[in-house]
Amino acid sequence: MLEGSPSISVFQLKVRLLGINPMIWRRLLVSSDISLRELHGVLQVAMGWEGIHLFMFDKGAVHYGSLELGVMPANLTLQSLGLRENEKFHYFYDLNVSWQHEIRIESVNVLGEGKALPSCIGGANICPPEDCGGVEGYLARRDEAHGLDAFMDMGTIADFLHDILEDGDKARVPDENQLEELELVMDRMNARKPFLSDKFSRRVINKAFRDGEHKRFMHLQIM
Structure with missing residues (x-):
């Protein structure tokens, strides 16, 4: 220049x-x-x-x-x-x-x-994130990230934490099914982050x- x-x-x-x-x-x-x-x-x-x-x-x-x-x-x-x-x-x-x-x-x-x-x-x-499907794909993913499914996933995490701590200071070990469900929920939440x-x-x-x-x-x- x-x-x-x-x-x-x-x-x-x-x-x-x-x-x-x-x-x-x-x-x-x-x-x-x-x-x-x-x-x-x-x-x-x-x-x-x-x-x-x-x-x-x-x-x-x-x-x-x-x-x-x-x-x-x-x-x-x-x-x-x-x-x-x-x-x-x-x-x-x-x-x-x-x-x-x-x-x-x-x-x-x-x-x-x-x-x-x-x-x-x-x-x-x-x-928007790369390769998210253009304007229509982005708007759909953004709506989903703010929608009912996202709200339900937050409720799942809240319930999980409540179950673990329900005995006060005695932490209850979650079972395998709970851990698997939590992992799926966390994967979905991480996928929503770029749209939030x-x-x-x-x-x-x-x-x-x-x-x-x-x-x-x-x-x-x-x-």
Whole structure:
């Protein structure tokens, strides 16, 4: 990045994952000379994806992305797309289920000296887990994680603890059937965890940017 060059600007982007409510979004600052391939890495880090699937950018009728898709290579810069403030384009990840992200250019500003880019300056909520079935699969799993079955599993654990401690200080050893049922309950609860958490950490994302994690996705081999 040529930080001293007057021809380079800072693009402020608002990225949101479509089809899910509450909204999953990030506000990012990137250099105008960033390639779409590097922007792919920035989006992977910022949103919380793992880079294990193909990707594609859609600008009008032209598509850029993973060469396996037969689209244009993602080597051109963001600036070369000719985008202006309030214009939108789209980023697709995992084309089997097509996670679609809307990217809006909120502003274009002069690059200040010493400005660390890329940078995340805002956002909310975390992305779905990889390979959870797309928007419909994610929403179904999220509903289940907050539903009756989850409530019943919590009741099973409460009953288990009550039975063990019912004799006061004398702990009763659970039988084999109880232990087997508890193991199944715990497996289900652990599987629900990614669909319950909504914590978003700007600090963690920016540390990953400083460590160059986004550049790793530029060369990641998709199997």
